[in-house]
Amino acid sequence: MSEIRHEWPLFEVFVRAKRGLNHVHVGSLRAADHAMALHHARDLYTRRNEGVSIWVVRSEDVVASGPDDKDAFFAPSGDKAYRHPTYYSIPDSVPHI
Protein backbone atom coordinates (compact mmCIF):
# COMPACT_ATOMS: atom_id res chain seq x y z
CA MET A 1 0.00 0.00 0.00
CA SER A 2 2.55 2.58 1.04
CA GLU A 3 5.71 1.35 -0.71
CA ILE A 4 7.50 4.08 -2.62
CA ARG A 5 6.71 3.99 -6.32
CA HIS A 6 8.72 6.42 -8.42
CA GLU A 7 6.25 6.90 -11.22
CA TRP A 8 8.46 9.26 -13.21
CA PRO A 9 12.20 9.99 -12.97
CA LEU A 10 13.59 13.15 -11.40
CA PHE A 11 15.12 15.96 -13.50
CA GLU A 12 17.21 18.95 -12.41
CA VAL A 13 16.26 22.24 -14.05
CA PHE A 14 18.62 25.08 -15.08
CA VAL A 15 17.35 28.42 -16.40
CA ARG A 16 19.19 31.16 -18.29
CA ALA A 17 17.57 34.37 -17.01
CA LYS A 18 18.69 36.43 -20.00
CA ARG A 19 21.25 36.45 -22.77
CA GLY A 20 24.76 36.87 -21.46
CA LEU A 21 24.13 34.97 -18.20
CA ASN A 22 24.82 31.36 -17.27
CA HIS A 23 22.12 28.78 -16.80
CA VAL A 24 21.47 28.53 -13.06
CA HIS A 25 20.02 25.60 -11.15
CA VAL A 26 16.48 26.42 -9.99
CA GLY A 27 15.11 23.10 -8.68
CA SER A 28 13.85 19.74 -9.80
CA LEU A 29 10.71 18.12 -11.14
CA ARG A 30 9.40 14.75 -12.21
CA ALA A 31 8.52 13.93 -15.81
CA ALA A 32 8.15 10.85 -18.00
CA ASP A 33 10.85 11.97 -20.45
CA HIS A 34 13.08 14.87 -21.42
CA ALA A 35 10.49 16.58 -23.65
CA MET A 36 7.90 16.55 -20.87
CA ALA A 37 10.52 17.73 -18.38
CA LEU A 38 11.20 20.78 -20.58
CA HIS A 39 7.49 21.61 -20.81
CA HIS A 40 6.96 21.20 -17.11
CA ALA A 41 10.04 23.32 -16.41
CA ARG A 42 8.61 26.06 -18.61
CA ASP A 43 5.29 25.97 -16.70
CA LEU A 44 6.87 25.66 -13.28
CA TYR A 45 9.94 27.88 -13.33
CA THR A 46 9.28 30.56 -15.97
CA ARG A 47 5.75 31.84 -15.36
CA ARG A 48 7.00 35.43 -15.10
CA ASN A 49 9.64 35.87 -17.78
CA GLU A 50 12.32 34.34 -15.58
CA GLY A 51 14.12 32.77 -18.49
CA VAL A 52 15.05 32.66 -22.16
CA SER A 53 16.46 29.13 -22.18
CA ILE A 54 16.06 25.95 -20.10
CA TRP A 55 18.23 22.87 -19.57
CA VAL A 56 16.90 19.68 -18.00
CA VAL A 57 19.21 16.91 -16.81
CA ARG A 58 18.32 13.54 -15.31
CA SER A 59 19.20 13.90 -11.61
CA GLU A 60 20.86 10.48 -11.58
CA ASP A 61 23.25 11.66 -14.32
CA VAL A 62 24.67 14.44 -12.16
CA VAL A 63 28.06 13.62 -10.65
CA ALA A 64 28.84 15.79 -7.65
CA SER A 65 31.57 16.22 -5.09
CA GLY A 66 30.34 15.35 -1.62
CA PRO A 67 30.74 17.13 1.71
CA ASP A 68 33.38 14.49 2.63
CA ASP A 69 35.51 15.55 -0.33
CA LYS A 70 35.60 19.10 0.90
CA ASP A 71 39.12 19.11 2.26
CA ALA A 72 40.68 17.06 -0.52
CA PHE A 73 39.02 19.18 -3.17
CA PHE A 74 39.03 22.69 -1.81
CA ALA A 75 41.52 23.01 1.04
CA PRO A 76 44.64 23.12 -1.23
CA SER A 77 43.62 26.52 -2.62
CA GLY A 78 43.20 27.96 0.88
CA ASP A 79 46.90 28.69 1.48
CA LYS A 80 47.66 30.18 -1.94
CA ALA A 81 46.98 33.80 -1.21
CA TYR A 82 49.50 34.75 -3.93
CA ARG A 83 46.85 33.81 -6.50
CA HIS A 84 44.93 36.94 -5.57
CA PRO A 85 45.83 40.47 -6.73
CA THR A 86 45.53 41.91 -3.21
CA TYR A 87 48.54 39.77 -2.12
CA TYR A 88 50.90 42.22 -3.82
CA SER A 89 51.60 45.66 -2.36
CA ILE A 90 52.11 48.38 -4.91
CA PRO A 91 52.57 52.05 -3.92
CA ASP A 92 49.42 54.17 -4.34
CA SER A 93 51.37 56.50 -6.58
CA VAL A 94 51.59 53.91 -9.35
CA PRO A 95 48.61 54.47 -11.70
CA HIS A 96 46.29 51.94 -13.37
CA ILE A 97 47.47 48.77 -11.68
Next chain:
Amino acid sequence: MSEEQAFAEVIDKDQRIEPRDWMPDGYRKTMIRQIAQHAHSEIIGMQPEGAWITRAPSLRRKAILLAKVQDEAGHGLYLYSAAETLGADRGDLTRRLIEGRQKYSSIFNYPTLTFADVGVIGWLVDGAAICNQVPLCRSSYGPYARAMIRICKEESFHQRQGYELLMTMMRGTEAQREMVRDAVDRWWWPSLMMFGPPDADSPNTAQSMAWKIKRHTNDELRQRFVDMTVPQAEALGVTLPDPDLRWNAEREHYDFGAIDWSELKRVISGDGPMNAERIARRRQADEDGAWVREAAAAHAAKRTEVRA
Protein backbone atom coordinates in the same frame (compact mmCIF):
# COMPACT_ATOMS: atom_id res chain seq x y z
CA MET B 1 35.78 17.65 13.61
CA SER B 2 32.85 15.25 14.10
CA GLU B 3 29.77 15.36 11.89
CA GLU B 4 27.69 16.72 14.76
CA GLN B 5 30.18 19.51 15.36
CA ALA B 6 30.30 20.41 11.68
CA PHE B 7 26.49 20.59 11.60
CA ALA B 8 26.37 22.71 14.76
CA GLU B 9 29.02 25.05 13.37
CA VAL B 10 27.08 25.65 10.14
CA ILE B 11 23.93 26.45 12.13
CA ASP B 12 25.87 28.63 14.55
CA LYS B 13 27.49 30.66 11.75
CA ASP B 14 24.06 31.17 10.17
CA GLN B 15 25.10 29.29 7.06
CA ARG B 16 22.87 26.81 5.21
CA ILE B 17 22.66 23.04 5.50
CA GLU B 18 22.70 21.46 2.03
CA PRO B 19 21.20 18.12 0.94
CA ARG B 20 24.31 15.96 1.13
CA ASP B 21 25.51 17.31 4.50
CA TRP B 22 25.22 15.17 7.60
CA MET B 23 22.25 16.21 9.72
CA PRO B 24 20.62 14.80 12.87
CA ASP B 25 17.70 12.43 12.17
CA GLY B 26 15.40 14.74 14.10
CA TYR B 27 16.37 17.69 11.88
CA ARG B 28 15.73 15.68 8.72
CA LYS B 29 12.38 14.39 10.00
CA THR B 30 11.25 17.82 11.17
CA MET B 31 12.28 19.42 7.87
CA ILE B 32 10.46 16.77 5.81
CA ARG B 33 7.34 17.13 7.95
CA GLN B 34 7.37 20.92 7.76
CA ILE B 35 8.08 21.10 4.02
CA ALA B 36 5.53 18.39 3.20
CA GLN B 37 2.87 20.08 5.31
CA HIS B 38 3.64 23.35 3.57
CA ALA B 39 3.52 21.71 0.10
CA HIS B 40 0.21 19.99 0.91
CA SER B 41 -1.21 23.34 2.04
CA GLU B 42 -0.36 24.91 -1.32
CA ILE B 43 -1.94 22.02 -3.22
CA ILE B 44 -5.11 21.82 -1.09
CA GLY B 45 -5.15 25.63 -1.13
CA MET B 46 -5.96 25.53 -4.84
CA GLN B 47 -9.44 24.24 -4.07
CA PRO B 48 -11.22 27.04 -2.15
CA GLU B 49 -10.35 29.65 -4.78
CA GLY B 50 -10.35 27.27 -7.72
CA ALA B 51 -14.06 26.84 -7.02
CA TRP B 52 -14.60 30.43 -8.22
CA ILE B 53 -12.66 30.32 -11.50
CA THR B 54 -15.72 29.44 -13.59
CA ARG B 55 -17.82 32.02 -11.74
CA ALA B 56 -15.41 34.98 -11.76
CA PRO B 57 -17.36 38.15 -12.56
CA SER B 58 -15.11 39.35 -15.43
CA LEU B 59 -12.48 38.04 -17.79
CA ARG B 60 -9.87 40.13 -15.94
CA ARG B 61 -10.76 38.58 -12.58
CA LYS B 62 -10.82 35.13 -14.14
CA ALA B 63 -7.35 35.52 -15.68
CA ILE B 64 -5.99 36.78 -12.33
CA LEU B 65 -7.58 33.93 -10.40
CA LEU B 66 -6.28 31.34 -12.87
CA ALA B 67 -2.76 32.75 -12.54
CA LYS B 68 -3.03 32.70 -8.76
CA VAL B 69 -4.27 29.13 -8.52
CA GLN B 70 -1.55 28.09 -10.98
CA ASP B 71 0.97 29.77 -8.65
CA GLU B 72 -0.33 27.69 -5.71
CA ALA B 73 0.32 24.55 -7.76
CA GLY B 74 3.79 25.86 -8.57
CA HIS B 75 4.53 26.61 -4.93
CA GLY B 76 3.49 23.09 -3.99
CA LEU B 77 5.86 21.69 -6.59
CA TYR B 78 8.82 23.87 -5.52
CA LEU B 79 8.28 22.50 -2.02
CA TYR B 80 7.92 18.84 -3.03
CA SER B 81 11.16 19.36 -4.94
CA ALA B 82 12.83 20.62 -1.73
CA ALA B 83 11.39 17.68 0.25
CA GLU B 84 12.87 15.25 -2.28
CA THR B 85 16.37 16.56 -1.55
CA LEU B 86 15.91 15.09 1.96
CA GLY B 87 15.12 11.63 0.66
CA ALA B 88 11.32 11.97 0.59
CA ASP B 89 9.40 10.99 -2.54
CA ARG B 90 6.59 13.21 -3.75
CA GLY B 91 4.32 10.33 -4.74
CA ASP B 92 4.69 8.96 -1.24
CA LEU B 93 3.98 12.37 0.29
CA THR B 94 0.79 12.69 -1.76
CA ARG B 95 -0.30 9.28 -0.51
CA ARG B 96 0.35 10.36 3.07
CA LEU B 97 -1.80 13.44 2.51
CA ILE B 98 -4.66 11.45 0.99
CA GLU B 99 -4.52 8.87 3.76
CA GLY B 100 -4.61 11.61 6.40
CA ARG B 101 -1.16 10.76 7.75
CA GLN B 102 0.21 14.23 7.00
CA LYS B 103 -1.53 17.54 7.59
CA TYR B 104 -2.08 20.80 5.73
CA SER B 105 -3.00 24.26 6.96
CA SER B 106 -6.30 24.35 8.85
CA ILE B 107 -7.36 27.48 6.96
CA PHE B 108 -8.29 25.56 3.80
CA ASN B 109 -11.00 23.63 5.62
CA TYR B 110 -13.32 26.63 5.49
CA PRO B 111 -15.73 27.15 2.56
CA THR B 112 -15.63 30.04 0.04
CA LEU B 113 -19.24 31.18 0.02
CA THR B 114 -19.08 34.32 -2.16
CA PHE B 115 -16.66 36.00 -4.55
CA ALA B 116 -15.66 38.36 -1.74
CA ASP B 117 -14.01 35.31 -0.14
CA VAL B 118 -11.52 35.30 -3.02
CA GLY B 119 -10.51 38.85 -2.09
CA VAL B 120 -10.38 38.16 1.63
CA ILE B 121 -8.27 35.03 1.11
CA GLY B 122 -5.79 37.10 -0.88
CA TRP B 123 -5.72 39.87 1.71
CA LEU B 124 -5.86 37.99 5.02
CA VAL B 125 -4.87 34.39 4.31
CA ASP B 126 -2.05 35.23 1.91
CA GLY B 127 -1.11 38.18 4.15
CA ALA B 128 -0.75 35.78 7.09
CA ALA B 129 1.16 33.35 4.87
CA ILE B 130 3.58 36.13 3.90
CA CYS B 131 4.20 36.95 7.60
CA ASN B 132 4.96 33.28 8.19
CA GLN B 133 7.03 32.81 5.06
CA VAL B 134 9.30 35.85 4.86
CA PRO B 135 11.41 34.67 7.85
CA LEU B 136 11.54 31.18 6.30
CA CYS B 137 13.62 32.63 3.45
CA ARG B 138 16.41 32.46 6.09
CA SER B 139 15.63 28.89 7.16
CA SER B 140 18.79 26.88 7.84
CA TYR B 141 17.90 24.27 5.19
CA GLY B 142 19.16 25.63 1.85
CA PRO B 143 16.67 24.11 -0.63
CA TYR B 144 13.72 25.15 1.56
CA ALA B 145 15.05 28.70 2.00
CA ARG B 146 15.54 29.02 -1.77
CA ALA B 147 12.03 27.73 -2.50
CA MET B 148 10.66 30.23 0.00
CA ILE B 149 12.41 33.12 -1.75
CA ARG B 150 10.67 32.24 -5.02
CA ILE B 151 7.35 31.77 -3.23
CA CYS B 152 7.53 35.07 -1.36
CA LYS B 153 8.21 36.98 -4.58
CA GLU B 154 5.04 35.55 -6.10
CA GLU B 155 2.92 35.74 -2.95
CA SER B 156 2.97 39.54 -2.99
CA PHE B 157 0.85 39.54 -6.17
CA HIS B 158 -1.65 37.28 -4.38
CA GLN B 159 -2.15 39.67 -1.53
CA ARG B 160 -2.38 42.78 -3.69
CA GLN B 161 -4.90 41.31 -6.12
CA GLY B 162 -7.08 40.34 -3.14
CA TYR B 163 -6.93 43.77 -1.58
CA GLU B 164 -7.63 45.47 -4.90
CA LEU B 165 -10.61 43.17 -5.45
CA LEU B 166 -12.01 44.17 -2.04
CA MET B 167 -11.43 47.89 -2.68
CA THR B 168 -13.41 47.51 -5.90
CA MET B 169 -16.27 45.77 -4.09
CA MET B 170 -16.28 48.37 -1.30
CA ARG B 171 -16.76 51.08 -3.97
CA GLY B 172 -19.70 49.10 -5.40
CA THR B 173 -23.24 48.53 -4.14
CA GLU B 174 -24.35 48.08 -0.54
CA ALA B 175 -24.88 44.38 -1.29
CA GLN B 176 -21.26 44.10 -2.41
CA ARG B 177 -20.02 45.89 0.72
CA GLU B 178 -22.10 43.51 2.81
CA MET B 179 -20.45 40.55 1.07
CA VAL B 180 -17.01 41.93 1.96
CA ARG B 181 -17.98 42.48 5.62
CA ASP B 182 -19.44 38.99 5.85
CA ALA B 183 -16.32 37.43 4.35
CA VAL B 184 -14.02 39.42 6.69
CA ASP B 185 -16.11 38.30 9.68
CA ARG B 186 -15.77 34.65 8.68
CA TRP B 187 -12.06 34.66 7.79
CA TRP B 188 -10.51 36.92 10.47
CA TRP B 189 -10.27 34.42 13.33
CA PRO B 190 -9.25 31.43 11.20
CA SER B 191 -6.50 33.65 9.72
CA LEU B 192 -5.13 34.33 13.23
CA MET B 193 -5.18 30.57 13.89
CA MET B 194 -2.92 30.02 10.86
CA PHE B 195 0.08 30.92 13.03
CA GLY B 196 -0.52 27.82 15.13
CA PRO B 197 -1.11 27.29 18.85
CA PRO B 198 0.11 29.87 21.40
CA ASP B 199 3.78 29.64 22.34
CA ALA B 200 3.01 28.08 25.72
CA ASP B 201 1.28 25.23 23.90
CA SER B 202 3.84 24.75 21.09
CA PRO B 203 6.34 22.15 22.34
CA ASN B 204 8.43 21.93 19.15
CA THR B 205 9.14 25.65 18.84
CA ALA B 206 12.28 25.69 21.02
CA GLN B 207 14.05 22.93 19.05
CA SER B 208 13.01 24.45 15.71
CA MET B 209 14.34 27.84 16.79
CA ALA B 210 17.63 26.27 17.94
CA TRP B 211 18.01 24.61 14.53
CA LYS B 212 17.04 27.91 12.86
CA ILE B 213 14.25 26.12 11.01
CA LYS B 214 11.93 28.63 12.60
CA ARG B 215 13.00 32.24 13.21
CA HIS B 216 10.11 33.63 15.28
CA THR B 217 7.53 32.12 17.60
CA ASN B 218 3.87 31.69 16.63
CA ASP B 219 2.74 34.51 18.90
CA GLU B 220 5.38 36.94 17.59
CA LEU B 221 4.27 36.34 14.01
CA ARG B 222 0.59 36.57 14.93
CA GLN B 223 1.19 39.95 16.59
CA ARG B 224 3.10 41.16 13.55
CA PHE B 225 0.18 40.16 11.32
CA VAL B 226 -2.39 41.95 13.49
CA ASP B 227 -0.27 45.12 13.60
CA MET B 228 0.13 45.03 9.84
CA THR B 229 -3.53 44.32 9.08
CA VAL B 230 -5.45 46.77 11.29
CA PRO B 231 -4.45 49.88 9.27
CA GLN B 232 -5.26 47.99 6.05
CA ALA B 233 -8.76 47.24 7.39
CA GLU B 234 -9.21 50.92 8.22
CA ALA B 235 -8.13 51.96 4.73
CA LEU B 236 -10.58 49.45 3.28
CA GLY B 237 -13.40 50.67 5.54
CA VAL B 238 -14.19 47.37 7.24
CA THR B 239 -14.34 46.53 10.94
CA LEU B 240 -12.47 43.46 12.11
CA PRO B 241 -14.80 41.29 14.24
CA ASP B 242 -13.03 41.72 17.57
CA PRO B 243 -14.37 44.17 20.20
CA ASP B 244 -11.10 43.88 22.15
CA LEU B 245 -8.93 45.02 19.26
CA ARG B 246 -7.23 48.30 20.19
CA TRP B 247 -3.87 50.04 20.11
CA ASN B 248 -1.78 49.59 23.24
CA ALA B 249 0.54 52.61 23.43
CA GLU B 250 2.61 51.03 26.17
CA ARG B 251 3.36 47.84 24.21
CA GLU B 252 3.29 49.69 20.87
CA HIS B 253 1.20 46.84 19.50
CA TYR B 254 -2.47 46.13 19.00
CA ASP B 255 -4.14 44.10 21.74
CA PHE B 256 -6.62 41.55 20.48
CA GLY B 257 -9.23 39.21 21.94
CA ALA B 258 -8.89 35.59 22.98
CA ILE B 259 -8.70 33.04 20.18
CA ASP B 260 -10.98 29.99 20.34
CA TRP B 261 -8.27 27.33 20.36
CA SER B 262 -10.80 24.54 20.63
CA GLU B 263 -11.93 25.46 17.10
CA LEU B 264 -8.36 25.13 15.77
CA LYS B 265 -7.99 21.74 17.47
CA ARG B 266 -11.30 20.60 16.04
CA VAL B 267 -10.42 21.67 12.48
CA ILE B 268 -6.88 20.23 12.64
CA SER B 269 -8.19 16.90 13.90
CA GLY B 270 -10.42 16.62 10.83
CA ASP B 271 -13.70 18.10 12.00
CA GLY B 272 -13.70 21.39 10.07
CA PRO B 273 -16.47 22.28 7.64
CA MET B 274 -14.57 21.14 4.54
CA ASN B 275 -11.93 18.58 5.63
CA ALA B 276 -13.61 15.54 4.11
CA GLU B 277 -14.40 17.30 0.84
CA ARG B 278 -10.87 18.68 0.39
CA ILE B 279 -9.25 15.28 0.82
CA ALA B 280 -11.88 13.53 -1.31
CA ARG B 281 -11.20 16.02 -4.12
CA ARG B 282 -7.44 15.47 -3.87
CA ARG B 283 -7.90 11.70 -3.88
CA GLN B 284 -10.17 11.93 -6.93
CA ALA B 285 -7.64 14.09 -8.81
CA ASP B 286 -4.90 11.59 -8.00
CA GLU B 287 -7.02 8.66 -9.20
CA ASP B 288 -8.19 10.52 -12.31
CA GLY B 289 -4.58 11.28 -13.24
CA ALA B 290 -3.24 7.77 -12.66
CA TRP B 291 -3.83 6.52 -16.21
CA VAL B 292 -2.17 9.62 -17.66
CA ARG B 293 0.93 9.10 -15.55
CA GLU B 294 1.08 5.44 -16.47
CA ALA B 295 0.53 6.11 -20.18
CA ALA B 296 3.25 8.77 -20.24
CA ALA B 297 5.68 6.44 -18.50
CA ALA B 298 4.82 3.59 -20.91
CA HIS B 299 5.27 5.90 -23.90
CA ALA B 300 8.64 7.09 -22.62
CA ALA B 301 9.78 3.50 -21.97
CA LYS B 302 8.73 2.47 -25.48
CA ARG B 303 10.73 5.24 -27.07
CA THR B 304 13.56 4.33 -24.69
CA GLU B 305 14.53 7.94 -24.81
CA VAL B 306 14.94 7.82 -21.07
CA ARG B 307 16.56 4.84 -19.38
CA ALA B 308 13.89 3.23 -17.23
